[in-house]
Amino acid sequence: MDNAIGEQEMALLLSDLLELYGYDFTDYAKASLKRRLNRLFTLDRFPSFAELRYQVRNDAEYARRCVEQITVNVTEMFRDPAFYHALRTEVLPVLATYPFIRIWHAGCSTGEEVYSMAILLKEANLLHKSLLYATDINTQVLQKAATGIFPLSQMKQYSENYIASGGKEDFSSYYTASYNSAKFDEELSRRMVFSTHNLVSESSFNQFQLIMCRNVLIYFEKELQGRVFALFDESLEKLGYLAVGSKETIKFSPIANRYRQESKEKIWRKIH
């Protein structure tokens, strides 16, 4: 039961990842990160910590696997239906007044969130004038996201979420089923741009009217959350929207005084 990777071992690995590969996990929340590292250690059956460390230091491929495995990629379509309902009724009507809509999904994982958004935009007749920038630190999940293929076994749940979010169409009209997978229409993915972007180390790359960053900030320590909020603030147009996960908040962050929560959901508006 005793964990192979304690505080000290974790610190060594984190400095290896930073110094050799430029991945900075040093300001991630430690309890969760340590679990992820121990999970990897068990999964890949290392006989000792030294061997895991050796592999990380000497094999860039493996270091990438390490990054991919310690980030948590769990996601679903229309996760928290009430949140998507608020996007439909409170945010999209405002975005509709713009000639062109730019949305950033930061930490999009395998893309379920991005396809959900594209469906909302299509139903509001806004998809043709929208562009969805979907970024993540993990290249593997981005490749998956770009295919628009999700497990067919999930569709029942997603369809229920979709209906709970106020969807009125037949959800299965958005994808083609074959064997075990559901491939979403290219009409949706045509408006998406996928790209790696590390929120910890990279800078702002565009101006958006809506930034979604859900269930990513929980993995960061408070101070890093503050820095990432500053990055979003820099990337958001005035009167733009910033949406976070159902257990995350902008309150108590350094940018809080420029934002107002106008919704019951975790959606803030930039007012200054």
Added chain:
Amino acid sequence: MAKDSLRDEEKLVVIGGSAGSLPVIMFILQHLKPTLRIPVVVVLHRKSDSDSSLSTLMAHRAKLVVKEADDKDPIIPGMIYLAPPDYHLLVERDKHFSLDDSEKINYSRPSIDVTFESAAEAYGKGTVGILLSGANADGVDGLQVIQEHGGIIAVQDPSSAQVPYMPQAAVNQLKVERILGIQDIPGFIDSL
């Protein structure tokens, strides 16, 4: 006095429960003294679509303040924290919570093991783990880690449990110091 409060700050009670544990939790909350100076964390298995009404229900019963834990909340003595649905609740070494939406553990999110293990690493021998009624073995490994860190472990007496599987698994696999009847749990916590 100052010394006492310093000592109390170093303690943390973590309670885990699954099927059949809700009435026990309610009883405990109702009977804890309002003067308790130790933080109490409650991890309950519940349906992922349940809303936040459970913490409201708990707040009605308790004499202490009940809060569904938010990401990065500081852990304050005398507060009762409830793990939110669909996230794992972790205890950080500098005494605040963080949340994690990684895979389910023992078919559960929140998982009792995750909270117990991280609590043990943060609070060491000040950790007190209590496992209640339930139909799954979540929490048993966590109790073991608490014990390995020098903490105190207790279970609800399986014969008093609606579903004895969970506390019984702990009794079978570990040396459990305290096997408590429902009536005795609040007093046990108050006396820590």
